[in-house]
Amino acid sequence: MKFVARLLLTVLCCSVLSRAEKTLTCDLETSTQKLYCGYGLIVVQNVAVSHRETESCVSGVRPDRLDPPLCSSTPVLHIAQHRCNGRHRCSVRMDLCHSARPCSSRCVWMETTYNCVHGKIHYVCQKHRASLYCGRQVIKVLMANYGRTSKWVCRYSAPHRQPPNTGCTNPDSLKVMSQRCDGKHKCSVRASNHIFANVCPGTRKYLQYSYTCVDPGN
The missing domain is CATH 2.60.120.740 (Rhamnose-binding lectin domain (RBL))
Structure with a gap:
């Protein structure tokens, strides 16, 4: 019975640590995006950003209608992966998104998709x-x-x-x-x-x- 309970706990733990998480940060509300995985390790999968002032997000909700991006979010993705991958928690300042080339305007929001995987x-x-x-x-x-x-x-x-x-x-x-x-x-x-x-x-x-x-x- 104890073995079954331990096995069930392991299954539940693994399912929690393997699901995708999303964190949306609005530039007008906070200057830092924070990712957290508890006892798991962060693996950043994707970053979406907007540099359009008309798409400013409020209260953690981005606009329903989005125009094509002004420039690639790949540089911001690489920054997030470098700062966060393999850590239990991390912070990414919005000014790193603002200064990521080739974009020259401010990020009005940044949304990061990441997984929490087993490891220490x-x-x-x-x-x-x-x-x-x-x-x-x-x-x-x-x-x-x-x-x-x-x-x-x-x-x-x-x-x-x-x-x-x-x-x-x-x-x-x-x-x-x-x-x-x-x-x-x-x-x-x-x-x-x-x-x-x-x-x-x-x-x-x-x-x-x-x-x-x-x-x-x-």
């Missing part, structure tokens, strides 16, 4: 190995950074003359992890300067990453 964020200290495993499914890396953005993760005693750099990010981390692990059933990556490059000399770094398991070919 992992941390591996420098010189240690990250282990990714998906059984019969294969790995899809969602987010990675080899650097340091927190003084609490992988703490160490730093000399007073050179405190830890907590603004240390490496934009190539996701590319490195994806090339090594995507499409494999299991993968091991060493958190080292040799693999990811030394983007902040003098600071002990750690590898932060998240991934999900997908069916082969997806």
Whole structure:
């Protein structure tokens, strides 16, 4: 009986974490769009935006009639994916939508469609190995950074003359992890300067990453 209850809970959990979510942000009402997945991981699927003043939305409702977009929303989609994929929660400022080329006018609203998938964020200290495993499914890396953005993760005693750099990010981390692990059933990556490059000399770094398991070919 306990096994059946546990199985039912798992099914309910999976169905909740796999459904598509939508968040609409009106520029006149808030300056930041927030995405949230609780214990799941965000995977941004699509972003729709409007730069037409006549299509301003009110109280979280966009106009019924929409004209063709003035320009592509792809740059905004890439921004949202970079900031949010693989995280439990994230924020995207509307001014990032305003400044996304080739559009030169303000976004009056932005709607993001995303999924919440199973997974968690992992941390591996420098010189240690990250282990990714998906059984019969294969790995899809969602987010990675080899650097340091927190003084609490992988703490160490730093000399007073050179405190830890907590603004240390490496934009190539996701590319490195994806090339090594995507499409494999299991993968091991060493958190080292040799693999990811030394983007902040003098600071002990750690590898932060998240991934999900997908069916082969997806």
